[in-house]
Amino acid sequence: MNDMKTVESNTMHIQKPSVTDYLRTNPVLTVKQLSIGYRHKLNKRSIAANLNLTIRKGEMVCLLGPNGCGKSTLMRSIAGLQPLLSGTIAIQNTNLQQLSAHQRALLLSLVLTEKIEGGNLSVSDIVAVGRYPHTNFMGTLTEYDKNEINDALTQCSLLGFESKLYAQLSDGEKQRVMIARALAQDTPLIMLDEPTAHLDLPHRIEMMKTLHHLAKTTQKAILLSTHELDLALQWSDTLWLMQTDGTIYDGAPEDLVLQGYFSKVFGNESFNFDLKSGTFKTQQIHGRKVNLLGKGTTYDWTRRALEREGFERDHQVISQYTIEVTEDNQWIYKHGNEQTICNSIADVLAILQFDTKTSDTHKMNNLTVHKL
Amino acid sequence: MSRSSIWFIIFGVLLVVFFFFDIMLGSVKIPMDTVLSVLKGADSKPSWHYIILNFRLPKAITAILAGAGMAVTGLQMQTLFKNPLADTSILGIGNGASLGVALFVLASALFPSMLLQGSSLGNMGVVIAAVIGASVVLLCVSAVAMWLNDMVSILIIGLMFGFITGSLVGILQYFSNPDMIKSYLLWTLGSLSGVTWTQMKILAPIVVTALSVTMLFPKSMNALLLGEQYARSVGVKVTTMRNSLIGLTSLIAGTLTAFIGPIAFVGIAVPFCARLLFKTSDHRILIPASMLCGAVLLLFCDMVSQLPGHQTTLPINSVTALIGAPVVVAIILKNRRNKTVFN
Numbered sequence: 001m002n003d004m005k006t007v008e009s010n011t012m013h014i015q016k017p018s019v020t021d022y023l024r025t026n027p028v029l030t031v032k033q034l035s036i037g038y039r040h041k042l043n044k045r046s047i048a049a050n051l052n053l054t055i056r057k058g059e060m061v062c063l064l065g066p067n068g069c070g071k072s073t074l075m076r077s078i079a080g081l082q083p084l085l086s087g088t089i090a091i092q093n094t095n096l097q098q099l100s101a102h103q104r105a106l107l108l109s110l111v112l113t114e115k116i117e118g119g120n121l122s123v124s125d126i127v128a129v130g131r132y133p134h135t136n137f138m139g140t141l142t143e144y145d146k147n148e149i150n151d152a153l154t155q156c157s158l159l160g161f162e163s164k165l166y167a168q169l170s171d172g173e174k175q176r177v178m179i180a181r182a183l184a185q186d187t188p189l190i191m192l193d194e195p196t197a198h199l200d201l202p203h204r205i206e207m208m209k210t211l212h213h214l215a216k217t218t219q220k221a222i223l224l225s226t227h228e229l230d231l232a233l234q235w236s237d238t239l240w241l242m243q244t245d246g247t248i249y250d251g252a253p254e255d256l257v258l259q260g261y262f263s264k265v266f267g268n269e270s271f272n273f274d275l276k277s278g279t280f281k282t283q284q285i286h287g288r289k290v291n292l293l294g295k296g297t298t299y300d301w302t303r304r305a306l307e308r309e310g311f312e313r314d315h316q317v318i319s320q321y322t323i324e325v326t327e328d329n330q331w332i333y334k335h336g337n338e339q340t341i342c343n344s345i346a347d348v349l350a351i352l353q354f355d356t357k358t359s360d361t362h363k364m365n366n367l368t369v370h371k372l
Numbered sequence: 373m374s375r376s377s378i379w380f381i382i383f384g385v386l387l388v389v390f391f392f393f394d395i396m397l398g399s400v401k402i403p404m405d406t407v408l409s410v411l412k413g414a415d416s417k418p419s420w421h422y423i424i425l426n427f428r429l430p431k432a433i434t435a436i437l438a439g440a441g442m443a444v445t446g447l448q449m450q451t452l453f454k455n456p457l458a459d460t461s462i463l464g465i466g467n468g469a470s471l472g473v474a475l476f477v478l479a480s481a482l483f484p485s486m487l488l489q490g491s492s493l494g495n496m497g498v499v500i501a502a503v504i505g506a507s508v509v510l511l512c513v514s515a516v517a518m519w520l521n522d523m524v525s526i527l528i529i530g531l532m533f534g535f536i537t538g539s540l541v542g543i544l545q546y547f548s549n550p551d552m553i554k555s556y557l558l559w560t561l562g563s564l565s566g567v568t569w570t571q572m573k574i575l576a577p578i579v580v581t582a583l584s585v586t587m588l589f590p591k592s593m594n595a596l597l598l599g600e601q602y603a604r605s606v607g608v609k610v611t612t613m614r615n616s617l618i619g620l621t622s623l624i625a626g627t628l629t630a631f632i633g634p635i636a637f638v639g640i641a642v643p644f645c646a647r648l649l650f651k652t653s654d655h656r657i658l659i660p661a662s663m664l665c666g667a668v669l670l671l672f673c674d675m676v677s678q679l680p681g682h683q684t685t686l687p688i689n690s691v692t693a694l695i696g697a698p699v700v701v702a703i704i705l706k707n708r709r710n711k712t713v714f715n
């Protein structure tokens with residue numbers, strides 16, 4: 001663990017036709033031969049090695065990976081909050097390691113998960129902090145600075161919020177304020193650490209939509225880390241898919257899906273990535289088969305419920321359990337000669353659980369008898 | 373006119389009025405026109421002349437310096453530690469000064485051969501002892517601050533310094549005779565009237581310079597309100613700034629504690645009130661606002677401590693808390709709907 005891994009190249013480029021190469025000739029962010037990790041006295045603990053990555057203008061990149069794969073370490077390293085083990089990070093061909101804090105603040109802005117205690121700070125106070133690298137030592141705002149702040153507020157739909165206290169905003173609004181702050185800093189690259197972390201589903205989608213839109217309209221490069229697969233899949237231009245061993249697969253999200261990298265990174269024995277739906281499906285198959293008949297939405301949701309409970313659908317009608325979804329949204333359950341009409345999926349599952357369990361116990365008893 | 377300009381005007385006027393009233397009031401009441409003419413340089417009764425120029429004027433100036441100084445150091449600590457209850461006591465500076473004074477006043481009980489008795493060296497000896505005590509703690513805390521990059525650790529270490537000095541003082545007191553303990557206790561109660569012109573020549577330049585340097589930091593202090601990482605991301609050199617602020621704070625607080633004793637209340641209460649009254653977290657306003665409020669509060673407390681019509685003077689440290697605490701409570705109750713009053 002203490003020694004650095006020697007990996008040929010840990011970044012896998014997927015399908016790089018010449019067009020993509022052309023688009024990447026003048027990137028905003030260039031990561032070359034980067035190794036990240038922690039150095040403690042003489043020991044080095046490498047999290048990821050030999051990363052080669054780029055982000056171009058107007059591109060939104062999601063860094064996606066399971067918990068604990070090193071997303072935060074990579075984000076911190078790029079943001080300059082943590083020393084690198086080796087390699088270079090450049091923004092617009094300027095090596096970040098050689099820059100002062102102030103020069104770096106002109107190239108890179110951050111939106112962090114760490115919650116700030118607003119106190120008496122108003123929305124415009126916070127957004128104004130974004131202008132600090134551009135103002136004099138007293139932080140006096142010029143007309144130009146005020147325009148920039150106004151633009152940032154407009155882009156994050158925060159007009160009218162200027163004098164509101166930050167502490168009194170909702171989580172979604174707070175997040176938008178911090179994004180407006182980063183926009184006001186007017187840097188070619190904006191990095192966001194888990195920007196959807198505290199938000200509910202509609203706001204998460206709204207957030208990703210806003211960010212995607214911002215990347216297109218402002219032509220800034222946006223890099224965000226997330227572990228929300230469906231959002232990243234839907235909204236990012238490019239995905240950096242990080243595996244637990246630090247390997248990063250980069251490419252268009254759809255390419256990564258088709259080439260099976262999602263299953264590779266996220267899948268395990270108990271669930272698998274379903275290519276058709278773009279979601280993960282559980283694989284709790286215990287060999288219990290059910291025959292499901294019917295069609296429509298009710299049929300689809302019944303199927304989901306059965307899959308969750310670990311029943312395999314059996315089209316061969318050999319199964320001793322049959323569920324028929326009727327036109328008027330009822331479920332007819334047949335087991336042997338019994339026939340029950342159920343009014344909800346919960347009822348269907350309950351009966352099914354009861355019957356399959358008793359037959360299992362029955363089998364067990366039989367086994368025991370045989371043994372004796 | 374903006375809210376803050378109105379408050380600045382109110383406190384500015386109060387400062388001037390209180391300054392003259394503070395000189396006027398005392399065990400000997402001197403009429404206001406005499407005060408003004410003496411301050412202008414005109415002749416008057418020699419005794420009044422003496423009282424005004426050599427006693428009350430330095431005392432009023434000390435009140436202003438101490439009020440402004442303690443308020444600003446409190447504000448700096450609160451922003452630095454992101455804690456509205458922080459003040460210089462967190463860094464153990466007052467405790468360091470106390471230990472110095474305790475050693476000076478009480479040590480003769482432990483080491484009879486050392487003739488460090490207060491009476492022999494007088495007031496200046498206490499000051500020197502306090503400055504040495506404060507500086508030693510300041511050096512230790514600054515060294516720790518540079519070594520560790522973590523505010524919580526610095527805070528705990530400051531508290532530990534406080535405990536160590538506190539128990540050392542306790543041991544010294546245990547072995548001292550009642551007279552010595554009393555003279556030490558008198559110092560801990562604080563007094564604005566001990567500062568002579570000779571001492572003012574040391575006190576005023578240090579405090580004024582340090583306060584002026586503080587005026588260079590509002591931008592980075594504002595950025596620090598968003599947390600260290602955000603401050604770094606907009607180009608603030610957080611470590612340099614933090615060490616400078618700790619140094620400045622220690623210098624101001626150490627000097628003031630040495631000359632007037634540990635003044636505990638102002639540092640917590642004044643920045644808190646300034647934030648509520650001026651309704652802002654912007655240090656470009658908060659720093660001068662805290663200075664003004666602090667100076668006004670201490671001048672007012674000094675006037676009250678004279679007990680008009682009496683010969684005795686109450687200890688300033690008790691008066692600040694007695695008067696200040698109800699004011700703070702009143703302001704909180706008035707603003708009770710404003711739940712997030714802290715930074």
